[in-house]
Amino acid sequence: MKALIIGAAGMVGRKLTERLANQPVLAGQALDALMLVDVIEPQAPQGADFAVETRALDLSEPEAATALLEERPDIIFHLAAIVSGESEADFEKGYRINLDGTRYLFEAIRQAHGADGYCPRVVFTSSIAVFGTPFPEAIGDEFLNAPLTSYGTQKAIGELLLADYSRRGFFDGIGIRLPTIAIRPGAPNKAASGFFSSIIREPLAGQEAILPVEESVRHWFASPRAAVGFLLHAAEVDTTSLGARRSLSMPGVSVTIAEEIEALRRAAGDKAVALIRREPDPTIMKIVAGWPQNFDPQRAIGLGFTADRDFDEIVRIHIEDELS
Template identity: 65%
Template structure:
Protein backbone atom coordinates (compact mmCIF):
# COMPACT_ATOMS: atom_id res chain seq x y z
CA UNK A 1 0.00 0.00 0.00
CA UNK A 2 1.07 3.55 -0.75
CA UNK A 3 0.36 6.21 1.88
CA UNK A 4 0.15 10.00 1.52
CA UNK A 5 0.57 12.17 4.63
CA UNK A 6 -0.68 15.73 4.14
CA UNK A 7 0.72 17.91 6.91
CA UNK A 8 3.78 15.68 7.34
CA UNK A 9 6.04 18.53 8.49
CA UNK A 10 3.96 19.01 11.63
CA UNK A 11 4.71 17.26 14.88
CA UNK A 12 2.08 14.53 14.62
CA UNK A 13 2.71 14.04 10.89
CA UNK A 14 6.45 13.64 11.40
CA UNK A 15 5.94 11.16 14.23
CA UNK A 16 3.43 9.19 12.15
CA UNK A 17 5.87 9.03 9.23
CA UNK A 18 8.66 7.82 11.53
CA UNK A 19 6.36 5.22 13.06
CA UNK A 20 5.30 3.87 9.65
CA UNK A 21 8.91 3.81 8.45
CA UNK A 22 9.89 1.77 11.50
CA UNK A 23 6.83 -0.52 11.43
CA UNK A 24 5.15 -0.29 8.00
CA UNK A 25 2.10 -2.50 8.71
CA UNK A 26 1.63 -3.10 5.00
CA UNK A 27 2.75 0.34 3.79
CA UNK A 28 5.31 -0.01 0.99
CA UNK A 29 5.89 3.68 0.19
CA UNK A 30 5.31 7.10 1.77
CA UNK A 31 4.62 10.45 0.11
CA UNK A 32 5.09 13.33 2.56
CA UNK A 33 3.78 16.82 1.75
CA UNK A 34 3.22 20.09 3.57
CA UNK A 35 3.58 23.82 2.92
CA UNK A 36 7.30 23.21 3.57
CA UNK A 37 8.99 20.02 2.43
CA UNK A 38 8.97 17.48 5.29
CA UNK A 39 12.09 15.64 6.37
CA UNK A 40 11.83 12.00 5.20
CA UNK A 41 12.16 9.53 8.08
CA UNK A 42 14.86 6.93 8.41
CA UNK A 43 13.55 3.46 7.73
CA UNK A 44 13.22 0.61 5.34
CA UNK A 45 10.47 1.91 3.04
CA UNK A 46 10.83 4.49 0.25
CA UNK A 47 9.68 8.01 1.10
CA UNK A 48 9.31 11.12 -1.04
CA UNK A 49 8.97 14.68 0.16
CA UNK A 50 7.36 17.72 -1.46
CA UNK A 51 5.35 20.87 -0.91
CA UNK A 52 1.58 21.25 -1.21
CA UNK A 53 -0.85 24.09 -0.55
CA UNK A 54 -4.27 22.53 0.07
CA UNK A 55 -5.93 25.74 -1.07
CA UNK A 56 -4.46 25.16 -4.57
CA UNK A 57 -7.05 22.85 -6.12
CA UNK A 58 -4.91 22.03 -9.17
CA UNK A 59 -1.91 21.07 -7.03
CA UNK A 60 -4.09 18.91 -4.81
CA UNK A 61 -5.57 17.17 -7.86
CA UNK A 62 -2.07 16.44 -9.18
CA UNK A 63 -1.04 14.90 -5.85
CA UNK A 64 -4.17 12.75 -5.62
CA UNK A 65 -3.66 11.58 -9.22
CA UNK A 66 -0.89 9.33 -7.87
CA UNK A 67 -3.79 7.38 -6.28
CA UNK A 68 -2.39 6.52 -2.85
CA UNK A 69 -4.21 3.74 -1.01
CA UNK A 70 -4.28 5.64 2.29
CA UNK A 71 -4.43 9.42 2.75
CA UNK A 72 -3.80 10.99 6.14
CA UNK A 73 -5.23 14.52 6.15
CA UNK A 74 -3.46 16.20 9.07
CA UNK A 75 -2.98 19.70 7.63
CA UNK A 76 -4.71 22.59 9.38
CA UNK A 77 -4.43 26.16 10.56
CA UNK A 78 -4.40 25.77 14.34
CA UNK A 79 -7.03 27.14 16.70
CA UNK A 80 -5.53 30.46 17.78
CA UNK A 81 -4.41 31.38 14.27
CA UNK A 82 -7.76 30.36 12.75
CA UNK A 83 -9.50 32.67 15.22
CA UNK A 84 -7.13 35.56 14.50
CA UNK A 85 -7.13 35.13 10.70
CA UNK A 86 -10.65 34.27 9.56
CA UNK A 87 -9.86 34.09 5.83
CA UNK A 88 -6.77 31.91 6.23
CA UNK A 89 -8.55 29.46 8.52
CA UNK A 90 -11.40 28.90 6.07
CA UNK A 91 -9.08 28.79 3.04
CA UNK A 92 -7.02 25.94 4.48
CA UNK A 93 -9.27 24.14 6.95
CA UNK A 94 -12.47 24.14 4.91
CA UNK A 95 -11.65 24.96 1.27
CA UNK A 96 -8.50 22.81 1.40
CA UNK A 97 -10.41 19.83 2.78
CA UNK A 98 -13.06 20.14 0.09
CA UNK A 99 -10.33 20.45 -2.58
CA UNK A 100 -8.89 17.15 -1.35
CA UNK A 101 -12.20 15.32 -1.31
CA UNK A 102 -13.16 16.68 -4.74
CA UNK A 103 -9.81 15.58 -6.17
CA UNK A 104 -10.48 12.07 -4.88
CA UNK A 105 -14.01 12.10 -6.31
CA UNK A 106 -12.65 13.09 -9.74
CA UNK A 107 -10.51 9.95 -9.97
CA UNK A 108 -12.40 7.08 -11.66
CA UNK A 109 -12.68 3.74 -9.83
CA UNK A 110 -10.80 5.06 -6.80
CA UNK A 111 -11.88 4.83 -3.15
CA UNK A 112 -8.95 5.37 -0.78
CA UNK A 113 -9.01 5.17 3.00
CA UNK A 114 -8.94 8.79 4.23
CA UNK A 115 -8.02 9.44 7.85
CA UNK A 116 -9.06 12.99 8.75
CA UNK A 117 -7.85 14.63 11.95
CA UNK A 118 -10.68 16.60 13.46
CA UNK A 119 -10.81 18.12 16.93
CA UNK A 120 -12.81 18.18 20.14
CA UNK A 121 -13.27 21.88 19.30
CA UNK A 122 -16.28 20.78 17.20
CA UNK A 123 -18.22 20.79 20.49
CA UNK A 124 -19.34 23.98 22.22
CA UNK A 125 -20.68 24.87 25.66
CA UNK A 126 -22.85 24.22 27.57
CA UNK A 127 -21.55 20.72 28.15
CA UNK A 128 -22.73 17.70 30.13
CA UNK A 129 -20.38 16.23 32.73
CA UNK A 130 -19.00 13.89 30.05
CA UNK A 131 -19.70 14.35 26.35
CA UNK A 132 -21.02 11.17 24.79
CA UNK A 133 -21.15 9.98 21.21
CA UNK A 134 -24.54 11.57 20.45
CA UNK A 135 -23.83 15.09 21.79
CA UNK A 136 -24.53 17.88 19.31
CA UNK A 137 -21.66 19.48 17.41
CA UNK A 138 -22.09 23.22 18.05
CA UNK A 139 -18.62 24.81 18.00
CA UNK A 140 -17.93 28.26 19.41
CA UNK A 141 -14.75 29.04 17.46
CA UNK A 142 -13.92 29.41 13.78
CA UNK A 143 -11.48 26.50 14.03
CA UNK A 144 -14.12 24.26 15.56
CA UNK A 145 -16.62 25.30 12.90
CA UNK A 146 -14.16 24.53 10.11
CA UNK A 147 -13.43 21.09 11.57
CA UNK A 148 -17.15 20.36 12.01
CA UNK A 149 -17.72 21.22 8.36
CA UNK A 150 -14.88 18.87 7.41
CA UNK A 151 -16.53 16.10 9.42
CA UNK A 152 -19.82 16.58 7.56
CA UNK A 153 -18.00 16.42 4.23
CA UNK A 154 -16.18 13.25 5.29
CA UNK A 155 -19.47 11.61 6.27
CA UNK A 156 -21.19 12.58 3.04
CA UNK A 157 -18.34 11.68 0.65
CA UNK A 158 -18.03 8.32 2.45
CA UNK A 159 -21.78 7.74 2.24
CA UNK A 160 -21.68 8.41 -1.49
CA UNK A 161 -18.82 5.94 -1.94
CA UNK A 162 -16.18 8.45 -3.08
CA UNK A 163 -13.83 7.59 -0.21
CA UNK A 164 -13.62 5.39 2.87
CA UNK A 165 -13.31 7.96 5.62
CA UNK A 166 -12.42 7.80 9.31
CA UNK A 167 -12.52 11.06 11.26
CA UNK A 168 -10.67 11.14 14.56
CA UNK A 169 -11.32 13.99 16.96
CA UNK A 170 -7.97 14.40 18.60
CA UNK A 171 -7.75 15.49 22.21
CA UNK A 172 -5.31 18.32 22.84
CA UNK A 173 -1.87 16.78 22.27
CA UNK A 174 0.31 17.04 25.35
CA UNK A 175 3.25 17.23 25.65
CA UNK A 176 4.05 18.77 22.27
CA UNK A 177 7.83 18.88 21.67
CA UNK A 178 9.65 21.76 20.04
CA UNK A 179 8.85 25.45 20.06
CA UNK A 180 5.45 26.87 21.02
CA UNK A 181 2.97 27.29 18.13
CA UNK A 182 -0.04 29.60 17.70
CA UNK A 183 -2.58 27.17 19.12
CA UNK A 184 -4.60 28.61 21.98
CA UNK A 185 -4.07 25.27 23.73
CA UNK A 186 -0.27 25.58 23.60
CA UNK A 187 0.09 26.42 27.29
CA UNK A 188 -1.07 22.90 28.27
CA UNK A 189 2.22 21.60 26.84
CA UNK A 190 4.33 24.64 27.68
CA UNK A 191 3.78 24.35 31.44
CA UNK A 192 5.23 20.83 31.35
CA UNK A 193 7.75 20.90 28.49
CA UNK A 194 9.58 24.06 29.52
CA UNK A 195 10.08 23.20 33.23
CA UNK A 196 11.26 19.70 32.26
CA UNK A 197 13.98 21.45 30.23
CA UNK A 198 14.81 23.80 33.11
CA UNK A 199 13.03 26.81 31.60
CA UNK A 200 10.29 29.08 32.91
CA UNK A 201 6.77 28.66 31.52
CA UNK A 202 3.80 31.04 31.51
CA UNK A 203 0.37 29.85 32.65
CA UNK A 204 -2.34 32.14 31.17
CA UNK A 205 -5.41 30.50 32.79
CA UNK A 206 -6.45 29.41 36.27
CA UNK A 207 -5.48 26.01 37.66
CA UNK A 208 -9.09 24.82 37.78
CA UNK A 209 -9.34 24.78 33.96
CA UNK A 210 -10.08 21.19 32.92
CA UNK A 211 -9.35 19.72 29.50
CA UNK A 212 -9.06 16.46 27.48
CA UNK A 213 -5.53 15.30 26.59
CA UNK A 214 -3.59 12.63 24.72
CA UNK A 215 0.14 12.12 24.21
CA UNK A 216 1.92 12.21 20.83
CA UNK A 217 2.39 8.44 21.12
CA UNK A 218 -1.36 7.96 21.62
CA UNK A 219 -2.13 10.24 18.66
CA UNK A 220 0.08 8.17 16.36
CA UNK A 221 -1.61 5.05 17.68
CA UNK A 222 -5.03 6.51 16.83
CA UNK A 223 -3.94 7.26 13.27
CA UNK A 224 -2.40 3.85 12.72
CA UNK A 225 -5.50 2.09 14.02
CA UNK A 226 -7.75 4.25 11.82
CA UNK A 227 -5.64 3.23 8.81
CA UNK A 228 -6.36 -0.47 9.20
CA UNK A 229 -9.65 -0.75 11.13
CA UNK A 230 -12.83 -2.25 9.72
CA UNK A 231 -14.99 0.77 8.87
CA UNK A 232 -18.17 -1.29 8.53
CA UNK A 233 -19.28 -0.68 12.15
CA UNK A 234 -18.97 3.10 11.65
CA UNK A 235 -22.02 3.23 9.39
CA UNK A 236 -22.86 6.76 8.26
CA UNK A 237 -21.26 8.40 11.34
CA UNK A 238 -17.60 8.32 10.36
CA UNK A 239 -16.18 10.60 13.06
CA UNK A 240 -15.11 9.47 16.50
CA UNK A 241 -13.97 11.22 19.67
CA UNK A 242 -10.68 9.67 20.67
CA UNK A 243 -10.12 8.42 24.21
CA UNK A 244 -8.01 10.64 26.43
CA UNK A 245 -7.35 11.91 29.94
CA UNK A 246 -9.49 14.59 31.59
CA UNK A 247 -7.30 16.70 33.88
CA UNK A 248 -7.22 20.17 35.38
CA UNK A 249 -4.20 22.39 34.98
CA UNK A 250 -3.61 21.91 38.69
CA UNK A 251 -3.59 18.14 38.22
CA UNK A 252 -1.11 18.51 35.37
CA UNK A 253 1.18 20.54 37.64
CA UNK A 254 0.91 17.98 40.44
CA UNK A 255 1.82 15.21 37.98
CA UNK A 256 4.85 17.29 36.95
CA UNK A 257 5.77 17.71 40.60
CA UNK A 258 5.54 13.95 41.24
CA UNK A 259 7.73 13.10 38.24
CA UNK A 260 10.22 16.00 38.22
CA UNK A 261 10.04 17.53 41.69
CA UNK A 262 9.19 20.87 43.27
CA UNK A 263 11.93 22.75 41.40
CA UNK A 264 10.30 22.00 38.05
CA UNK A 265 6.83 23.01 39.26
CA UNK A 266 8.25 26.27 40.63
CA UNK A 267 9.25 27.34 37.10
CA UNK A 268 5.58 27.96 36.17
CA UNK A 269 4.71 31.68 36.27
CA UNK A 270 1.05 32.74 36.46
CA UNK A 271 0.24 35.47 33.95
CA UNK A 272 -3.51 35.65 33.11
CA UNK A 273 -4.46 36.21 29.45
CA UNK A 274 -8.14 37.10 28.97
CA UNK A 275 -8.17 36.20 25.26
CA UNK A 276 -6.85 32.68 25.83
CA UNK A 277 -9.05 32.20 28.89
CA UNK A 278 -12.12 33.19 26.86
CA UNK A 279 -11.29 30.75 24.05
CA UNK A 280 -10.56 27.87 26.43
CA UNK A 281 -13.75 28.53 28.41
CA UNK A 282 -15.74 27.39 25.38
CA UNK A 283 -13.90 24.07 25.07
CA UNK A 284 -15.09 20.67 26.34
CA UNK A 285 -13.60 19.21 29.50
CA UNK A 286 -14.47 15.53 29.63
CA UNK A 287 -15.77 12.78 27.34
CA UNK A 288 -17.28 9.33 27.34
CA UNK A 289 -15.57 7.89 24.21
CA UNK A 290 -17.37 4.55 24.44
CA UNK A 291 -17.70 4.15 20.68
CA UNK A 292 -13.98 4.63 19.98
CA UNK A 293 -12.98 2.35 22.87
CA UNK A 294 -15.28 -0.37 21.56
CA UNK A 295 -13.60 -0.05 18.16
CA UNK A 296 -10.12 -0.62 19.61
CA UNK A 297 -8.70 2.88 20.16
CA UNK A 298 -6.59 3.17 23.34
CA UNK A 299 -5.86 6.09 25.71
CA UNK A 300 -2.81 6.97 27.80
CA UNK A 301 -2.85 5.38 31.29
CA UNK A 302 -2.03 8.55 33.31
CA UNK A 303 -0.58 12.06 33.12
CA UNK A 304 2.55 10.81 34.83
CA UNK A 305 2.93 8.35 31.94
CA UNK A 306 2.56 11.19 29.42
CA UNK A 307 5.33 13.16 31.16
CA UNK A 308 7.57 10.10 31.38
CA UNK A 309 7.04 9.41 27.65
CA UNK A 310 8.14 12.97 26.84
CA UNK A 311 11.28 12.58 28.95
CA UNK A 312 12.11 9.32 27.18
CA UNK A 313 11.25 10.41 23.64
CA UNK A 314 12.40 14.04 23.61
CA UNK A 315 14.87 14.57 26.45
CA UNK A 316 17.04 11.47 26.23
CA UNK A 317 15.71 10.18 29.54
CA UNK A 318 16.90 13.12 31.64
CA UNK A 319 15.41 16.43 32.78
CA UNK A 320 16.91 19.85 33.37
CA UNK A 321 18.72 22.57 31.38
CA UNK A 322 20.17 21.60 28.01
Protein backbone atom coordinates in the same frame (compact mmCIF):
# COMPACT_ATOMS: atom_id res chain seq x y z
CA MET B 1 0.60 -0.47 0.11
CA LYS B 2 1.01 3.23 -0.70
CA ALA B 3 0.32 6.00 1.82
CA LEU B 4 0.08 9.77 1.66
CA ILE B 5 0.52 12.06 4.68
CA ILE B 6 -0.71 15.63 4.11
CA GLY B 7 0.59 17.90 6.84
CA ALA B 8 3.65 15.70 7.29
CA ALA B 9 5.92 18.51 8.53
CA GLY B 10 3.77 19.11 11.60
CA MET B 11 4.48 17.48 14.93
CA VAL B 12 1.97 14.63 14.62
CA GLY B 13 2.90 14.12 10.97
CA ARG B 14 6.57 13.78 11.88
CA LYS B 15 5.76 11.33 14.66
CA LEU B 16 3.62 9.25 12.31
CA THR B 17 6.39 9.23 9.70
CA GLU B 18 8.94 8.09 12.28
CA ARG B 19 6.68 5.26 13.41
CA LEU B 20 6.14 4.05 9.84
CA ALA B 21 9.88 4.21 9.13
CA ASN B 22 10.54 1.97 12.15
CA GLN B 23 7.49 -0.26 11.67
CA PRO B 24 6.63 -0.22 7.94
CA VAL B 25 3.28 -1.98 8.20
CA LEU B 26 -0.03 -0.22 7.57
CA ALA B 27 -3.48 -1.82 7.76
CA GLY B 28 -1.81 -5.22 7.98
CA GLN B 29 0.21 -4.78 4.80
CA ALA B 30 3.84 -3.93 4.14
CA LEU B 31 4.34 -0.27 3.27
CA ASP B 32 5.91 0.05 -0.18
CA ALA B 33 5.77 3.81 -0.79
CA LEU B 34 5.14 6.92 1.28
CA MET B 35 4.53 10.48 0.07
CA LEU B 36 5.06 13.30 2.56
CA VAL B 37 3.48 16.68 1.79
CA ASP B 38 3.26 20.05 3.53
CA VAL B 39 3.58 23.74 2.71
CA ILE B 40 7.19 23.35 3.84
CA GLU B 41 8.85 20.29 2.33
CA PRO B 42 8.96 17.56 5.00
CA GLN B 43 12.13 15.67 5.81
CA ALA B 44 12.35 12.08 4.63
CA PRO B 45 12.88 9.60 7.47
CA GLN B 46 16.29 8.01 7.80
CA GLY B 47 16.65 4.29 7.32
CA ALA B 48 13.28 3.68 5.67
CA ASP B 49 13.29 0.51 3.55
CA PHE B 50 10.50 1.74 1.28
CA ALA B 51 10.25 4.50 -1.32
CA VAL B 52 9.76 7.99 0.14
CA GLU B 53 8.79 11.10 -1.81
CA THR B 54 8.62 14.58 -0.25
CA ARG B 55 6.84 17.61 -1.69
CA ALA B 56 6.23 21.21 -0.74
CA LEU B 57 2.62 21.89 -1.71
CA ASP B 58 -0.26 24.08 -0.52
CA LEU B 59 -3.45 22.00 -0.40
CA SER B 60 -5.56 25.16 -0.52
CA GLU B 61 -4.45 25.72 -4.14
CA PRO B 62 -7.29 24.39 -6.34
CA GLU B 63 -5.24 21.93 -8.44
CA ALA B 64 -2.80 20.79 -5.77
CA ALA B 65 -4.77 17.78 -4.55
CA THR B 66 -5.14 16.34 -8.05
CA ALA B 67 -1.36 16.08 -8.35
CA LEU B 68 -1.12 14.16 -5.08
CA LEU B 69 -3.41 11.41 -6.33
CA GLU B 70 -1.47 10.50 -9.46
CA GLU B 71 0.10 7.50 -7.70
CA ARG B 72 -3.28 6.47 -6.22
CA PRO B 73 -2.30 6.12 -2.54
CA ASP B 74 -4.27 3.42 -0.72
CA ILE B 75 -4.43 5.39 2.55
CA ILE B 76 -4.49 9.17 2.90
CA PHE B 77 -3.82 10.82 6.26
CA HIS B 78 -5.22 14.36 6.11
CA LEU B 79 -3.50 16.19 8.98
CA ALA B 80 -3.08 19.59 7.33
CA ALA B 81 -4.59 22.52 9.22
CA ILE B 82 -3.76 25.76 10.96
CA VAL B 83 -4.36 25.73 14.69
CA SER B 84 -7.12 27.23 16.81
CA GLY B 85 -5.50 30.52 17.80
CA GLU B 86 -4.37 31.29 14.27
CA SER B 87 -7.77 30.37 12.82
CA GLU B 88 -9.42 32.77 15.24
CA ALA B 89 -6.93 35.56 14.51
CA ASP B 90 -7.02 35.20 10.70
CA PHE B 91 -10.57 34.34 9.56
CA GLU B 92 -9.81 34.11 5.83
CA LYS B 93 -6.67 31.98 6.27
CA GLY B 94 -8.50 29.58 8.57
CA TYR B 95 -11.28 28.91 6.08
CA ARG B 96 -8.90 28.77 3.13
CA ILE B 97 -6.66 26.12 4.68
CA ASN B 98 -8.92 24.21 7.04
CA LEU B 99 -12.03 24.15 4.85
CA ASP B 100 -11.10 24.89 1.23
CA GLY B 101 -8.06 22.58 1.34
CA THR B 102 -10.20 19.75 2.70
CA ARG B 103 -12.90 20.27 0.08
CA TYR B 104 -10.34 20.35 -2.75
CA LEU B 105 -8.87 17.06 -1.53
CA PHE B 106 -12.23 15.35 -1.27
CA GLU B 107 -13.28 16.65 -4.70
CA ALA B 108 -10.04 15.44 -6.30
CA ILE B 109 -10.68 11.96 -4.89
CA ARG B 110 -14.26 12.08 -6.21
CA GLN B 111 -13.02 12.96 -9.69
CA ALA B 112 -10.47 10.12 -9.58
CA HIS B 113 -13.20 7.75 -8.40
CA GLY B 114 -15.30 8.69 -11.40
CA ALA B 115 -12.36 8.12 -13.74
CA ASP B 116 -11.26 4.65 -12.61
CA GLY B 117 -13.12 3.63 -9.44
CA TYR B 118 -10.33 4.82 -7.11
CA CYS B 119 -11.56 4.57 -3.49
CA PRO B 120 -8.91 5.10 -0.78
CA ARG B 121 -9.20 5.07 2.99
CA VAL B 122 -9.14 8.71 4.17
CA VAL B 123 -8.20 9.41 7.79
CA PHE B 124 -9.24 12.96 8.68
CA THR B 125 -7.97 14.60 11.87
CA SER B 126 -10.79 16.55 13.44
CA SER B 127 -10.89 18.12 16.89
CA ILE B 128 -12.85 18.27 20.13
CA ALA B 129 -13.35 21.93 19.17
CA VAL B 130 -16.40 20.78 17.14
CA PHE B 131 -18.30 20.87 20.45
CA GLY B 132 -19.51 24.00 22.23
CA THR B 133 -21.01 24.89 25.59
CA PRO B 134 -23.08 24.07 27.55
CA PHE B 135 -21.46 20.69 28.21
CA PRO B 136 -22.64 17.66 30.16
CA GLU B 137 -20.31 16.25 32.81
CA ALA B 138 -18.83 13.99 30.12
CA ILE B 139 -19.50 14.37 26.39
CA GLY B 140 -20.92 11.16 24.96
CA ASP B 141 -21.16 9.93 21.40
CA GLU B 142 -24.61 11.45 20.87
CA PHE B 143 -23.72 15.01 21.88
CA LEU B 144 -24.48 17.70 19.30
CA ASN B 145 -21.71 19.31 17.26
CA ALA B 146 -22.20 23.04 17.94
CA PRO B 147 -18.78 24.75 17.79
CA LEU B 148 -18.21 28.25 19.13
CA THR B 149 -14.94 29.02 17.31
CA SER B 150 -13.94 29.39 13.67
CA TYR B 151 -11.53 26.46 14.00
CA GLY B 152 -14.24 24.23 15.46
CA THR B 153 -16.65 25.29 12.72
CA GLN B 154 -14.13 24.47 10.00
CA LYS B 155 -13.49 21.04 11.48
CA ALA B 156 -17.22 20.36 11.92
CA ILE B 157 -17.86 21.16 8.25
CA GLY B 158 -14.97 18.84 7.33
CA GLU B 159 -16.66 16.06 9.31
CA LEU B 160 -19.93 16.59 7.41
CA LEU B 161 -18.12 16.48 4.08
CA LEU B 162 -16.26 13.34 5.11
CA ALA B 163 -19.52 11.62 6.00
CA ASP B 164 -21.29 12.65 2.80
CA TYR B 165 -18.46 11.72 0.43
CA SER B 166 -18.15 8.37 2.23
CA ARG B 167 -21.90 7.80 2.03
CA ARG B 168 -21.76 8.34 -1.71
CA GLY B 169 -18.92 5.80 -2.00
CA PHE B 170 -16.25 8.20 -3.29
CA PHE B 171 -13.86 7.12 -0.53
CA ASP B 172 -13.86 5.22 2.76
CA GLY B 173 -13.49 7.98 5.36
CA ILE B 174 -13.01 8.06 9.11
CA GLY B 175 -12.63 11.19 11.21
CA ILE B 176 -10.84 11.15 14.56
CA ARG B 177 -11.45 14.01 16.98
CA LEU B 178 -8.12 14.45 18.66
CA PRO B 179 -7.88 15.55 22.27
CA THR B 180 -5.40 18.34 22.97
CA ILE B 181 -2.05 16.71 22.28
CA ALA B 182 0.41 17.13 25.11
CA ILE B 183 3.21 17.38 25.72
CA ARG B 184 4.10 18.84 22.34
CA PRO B 185 7.87 18.93 21.71
CA GLY B 186 9.73 21.88 20.26
CA ALA B 187 8.84 25.56 20.22
CA PRO B 188 5.32 26.79 21.06
CA ASN B 189 2.89 27.16 18.15
CA LYS B 190 -0.03 29.58 17.77
CA ALA B 191 -2.60 27.26 19.30
CA ALA B 192 -4.51 28.80 22.19
CA SER B 193 -3.98 25.46 23.94
CA GLY B 194 -0.20 25.72 23.76
CA PHE B 195 0.22 26.50 27.45
CA PHE B 196 -1.07 23.02 28.37
CA SER B 197 2.22 21.68 27.00
CA SER B 198 4.52 24.58 27.82
CA ILE B 199 3.87 24.48 31.57
CA ILE B 200 5.34 20.96 31.56
CA ARG B 201 7.81 21.11 28.66
CA GLU B 202 9.66 24.27 29.64
CA PRO B 203 10.12 23.46 33.36
CA LEU B 204 11.41 20.00 32.44
CA ALA B 205 14.04 21.82 30.36
CA GLY B 206 14.85 24.23 33.20
CA GLN B 207 13.00 27.16 31.61
CA GLU B 208 10.22 29.44 32.85
CA ALA B 209 6.67 28.87 31.58
CA ILE B 210 3.63 31.16 31.61
CA LEU B 211 0.29 29.89 32.90
CA PRO B 212 -2.46 32.18 31.50
CA VAL B 213 -5.51 30.48 33.11
CA GLU B 214 -6.66 29.31 36.55
CA GLU B 215 -5.41 26.00 37.92
CA SER B 216 -9.01 24.80 38.20
CA VAL B 217 -9.35 24.60 34.38
CA ARG B 218 -10.04 21.01 33.31
CA HIS B 219 -9.26 19.64 29.84
CA TRP B 220 -9.01 16.47 27.70
CA PHE B 221 -5.52 15.24 26.72
CA ALA B 222 -3.63 12.55 24.85
CA SER B 223 0.09 12.14 24.19
CA PRO B 224 1.73 12.40 20.74
CA ARG B 225 2.38 8.66 20.98
CA ALA B 226 -1.32 8.02 21.53
CA ALA B 227 -2.20 10.32 18.60
CA VAL B 228 -0.04 8.24 16.26
CA GLY B 229 -1.74 5.13 17.59
CA PHE B 230 -5.15 6.64 16.79
CA LEU B 231 -4.07 7.33 13.20
CA LEU B 232 -2.65 3.87 12.61
CA HIS B 233 -5.71 2.17 14.07
CA ALA B 234 -8.02 4.41 12.01
CA ALA B 235 -6.20 3.23 8.89
CA GLU B 236 -7.18 -0.38 9.54
CA VAL B 237 -10.42 -0.34 11.56
CA ASP B 238 -13.54 -1.86 9.97
CA THR B 239 -15.60 1.21 9.01
CA THR B 240 -18.78 -0.74 8.22
CA SER B 241 -19.78 -0.45 11.88
CA LEU B 242 -19.58 3.36 11.70
CA GLY B 243 -22.62 3.69 9.50
CA ALA B 244 -23.35 7.26 8.42
CA ARG B 245 -21.54 8.76 11.43
CA ARG B 246 -17.96 8.69 10.31
CA SER B 247 -16.26 10.76 13.04
CA LEU B 248 -15.29 9.56 16.50
CA SER B 249 -14.15 11.29 19.67
CA MET B 250 -10.89 9.70 20.72
CA PRO B 251 -10.16 8.44 24.24
CA GLY B 252 -8.01 10.58 26.50
CA VAL B 253 -7.30 11.79 30.02
CA SER B 254 -9.36 14.47 31.78
CA VAL B 255 -7.29 16.48 34.29
CA THR B 256 -7.13 19.98 35.75
CA ILE B 257 -4.17 22.31 35.43
CA ALA B 258 -3.49 21.67 39.12
CA GLU B 259 -3.32 17.92 38.42
CA GLU B 260 -0.96 18.58 35.51
CA ILE B 261 1.31 20.52 37.83
CA GLU B 262 1.29 17.73 40.41
CA ALA B 263 2.31 15.25 37.71
CA LEU B 264 5.21 17.58 36.89
CA ARG B 265 6.11 17.72 40.58
CA ARG B 266 6.19 13.91 40.80
CA ALA B 267 8.42 13.73 37.73
CA ALA B 268 10.81 16.63 38.36
CA GLY B 269 10.25 18.02 41.85
CA ASP B 270 9.42 21.40 43.37
CA LYS B 271 12.23 23.17 41.53
CA ALA B 272 10.54 22.51 38.18
CA VAL B 273 7.12 23.56 39.47
CA ALA B 274 8.59 26.85 40.71
CA LEU B 275 9.39 27.78 37.09
CA ILE B 276 5.66 28.19 36.30
CA ARG B 277 4.67 31.87 36.43
CA ARG B 278 0.99 32.82 36.73
CA GLU B 279 0.07 35.55 34.26
CA PRO B 280 -3.70 35.62 33.54
CA ASP B 281 -4.65 36.32 29.92
CA PRO B 282 -8.36 37.27 29.54
CA THR B 283 -8.41 36.37 25.83
CA ILE B 284 -7.08 32.87 26.37
CA MET B 285 -9.26 32.40 29.45
CA LYS B 286 -12.34 33.24 27.37
CA ILE B 287 -11.38 30.78 24.62
CA VAL B 288 -10.57 27.98 27.05
CA ALA B 289 -13.85 28.47 28.92
CA GLY B 290 -15.68 27.24 25.81
CA TRP B 291 -13.66 24.03 25.42
CA PRO B 292 -14.76 20.49 26.37
CA GLN B 293 -13.43 19.10 29.64
CA ASN B 294 -14.31 15.42 29.67
CA PHE B 295 -15.56 12.68 27.33
CA ASP B 296 -17.16 9.26 27.39
CA PRO B 297 -16.01 7.97 23.96
CA GLN B 298 -17.62 4.54 23.99
CA ARG B 299 -17.78 4.14 20.18
CA ALA B 300 -14.03 4.64 19.82
CA ILE B 301 -13.20 2.42 22.77
CA GLY B 302 -15.48 -0.30 21.39
CA LEU B 303 -13.57 -0.15 18.11
CA GLY B 304 -10.23 -0.65 19.85
CA PHE B 305 -8.85 2.88 20.12
CA THR B 306 -6.71 3.31 23.25
CA ALA B 307 -5.02 6.26 24.94
CA ASP B 308 -2.79 7.04 27.92
CA ARG B 309 -3.73 5.82 31.41
CA ASP B 310 -3.13 9.13 33.21
CA PHE B 311 -1.22 12.40 32.94
CA ASP B 312 1.80 10.90 34.70
CA GLU B 313 2.12 8.57 31.72
CA ILE B 314 1.88 11.54 29.34
CA VAL B 315 4.78 13.20 31.19
CA ARG B 316 6.80 9.95 31.13
CA ILE B 317 6.25 9.61 27.38
CA HIS B 318 7.57 13.13 26.80
CA ILE B 319 10.67 12.40 28.88
CA GLU B 320 11.28 9.10 27.07
CA ASP B 321 10.66 10.37 23.54
CA GLU B 322 12.12 13.89 23.75
CA LEU B 323 14.53 14.16 26.69
CA SER B 324 16.18 10.75 26.90
